[in-house]
Amino acid sequence: MVTKEQILDALRDVEDPEVHRNIVDLDMVKRIEVDGDRVEVEVLLTVTGCPLRTTIEHSVRERLLAVEGVREVDVVIGTMSDEQRAQFAAKLRGGKEPQTLPPLLQPDSGVTFLAVASGKGGVGKSTVTANLARALAREGLRVGLVDADIYGFSIPSIFGIAERKPTVINDLILPIEVNGVKLMSMHFFVPENQPVVWRGPMLGKMLRNFFGEVHWGDLDVMLLDLPPGTGDVALDVHQLLPKSKELIVTTPQANAAEVAVRAGVMGLRTNHEIIGVVENLSYFACPCCGEKTYLFGRDGGRHVAEALRTELLAEIPVADLSDGGRALFADDTPQGEAYRQLARRVIDRAGLATAVASR
Structure with missing residues (x-):
């Protein structure tokens, strides 16, 4: 039986190509649904029409199909809210406010x-x-x-x-x-x-x-x-x-x-x-x-x-x-x-x- 924890662990191997950090740590994974051997994952991108959408979607699908017991993967792509984007930017800065000296x-x-x-x-x-x-x-x-x-x-x-x-x-x-x-x-x-x-x-x-x-x-x-x-x-x-x-x-x-x-x-x-x-x-x-x-x-x-x-x-x-x-x-x-x-x-x-x- 595939679990959400297994899916989450697998997604830690998927990086955002622009910042080279995994999409789990960046809070880009909004939802995981497991139904037998079928998995649906919703991933949030920072902006609508992100040019790397296809790359991320392909990486998620490829990684999840490698999980034992997973036969079918649906990837839903969404867009972050203003609040979520602010949190994303804060994570990239390590949770710190911009400094006088970069x-x-x-x-x-x-x-x-x-x-x-x-x-x-x-x-x-x-x-x-x-x-x-x-x-x-x-x-x-x-x-x-x-x-x-x-x-x-x-x-x-x-x-x-x-x-x-x-x-x-x-x-x-x-x-x-x-x-x-x-x-x-x-x-x-x-x-x-x-x-x-x-x-x-x-x-x-x-x-x-x-x-x-x-x-x-x-x-x-x-x-x-x-x-x-x-x-x-x-x-x-x-x-x-x-x-x-x-x-x-x-x-x-x-x-x-x-x-x-x-x-x-x-x-x-x-x-x-x-x-x-x-x-x-x-x-x-x-x-x-x-x-x-x-x-x-x-x-x-x-x-x-x-x-x-x-x-x-x-x-x-x-x-x-x-x-x-x-x-x-x-x-x-x-x-x-x-x-x-x-x-x-x-x-x-x-x-x-x-x-x-x-x-």
Whole structure:
């Protein structure tokens, strides 16, 4: 005879895909009815039309059909009331009220912050950030990524999620997770193709909201895709995260390298640790013979690294654009291999080897 307790225990193996906690502990299971070998379960989702409804419904059905004695499963999907959503948000916060300093920014959070900066636009900084984030996740790290380029956000497009929206539960936002990376961007909160016409203080407030009102869960490393240059947003990030590590992106071109040094000097003056330099668009390798052609000059990354007294961690080759110009590179491409090696060097330079070993 199947019991409700057996069903409840089985449902503890079903996770909410957005917050990675089981639906029983989150009080998402409203009702269980057992009639011989038939089970009916009602599960409450946070919002109507939740995009993960089918995933949760399938997981519940699959898990319950694995229970001995269960032959038939009916899953009823409902929606939480305002009070239930408030309780759900409180559970995600551990029953605590929001703090002045968000948990992510607490000294004992255990999260390593890595800001990715460049002196000018057009050097592929966001592409480097996105591919590095994915490569770090594939090495076993729990990775978050904030698209802090408020005016020129592009991370959602790179990851192919520009049409998606994050789930909002009362005043709590759930990041979108893709390729093992949890993402948040200004893109999700502005009308399509509308410019962001904000001044410095408002930009700083939005960044603080990304840290304080987004439920990131457990992370090992948080990447920040900074806007190019040394403007308000970059300065605010440097002040908000005084112990952040930093990665500088440049191209081989002399002018790009010169302004990249300025971005690095700003990081040094705000006590950030520059862990290295990435030279993007370093060369084009002929797919037939492998001969390298240096389209944009040579040694720009090396000059930046020398000026900032750090290391050149990677030289990313120019991609073959015949496949439509993808921005996330497959592992079996020269770019994919370069990012895999970059991730491993970043893990070493940023002190993340212990986190990888613990997975």
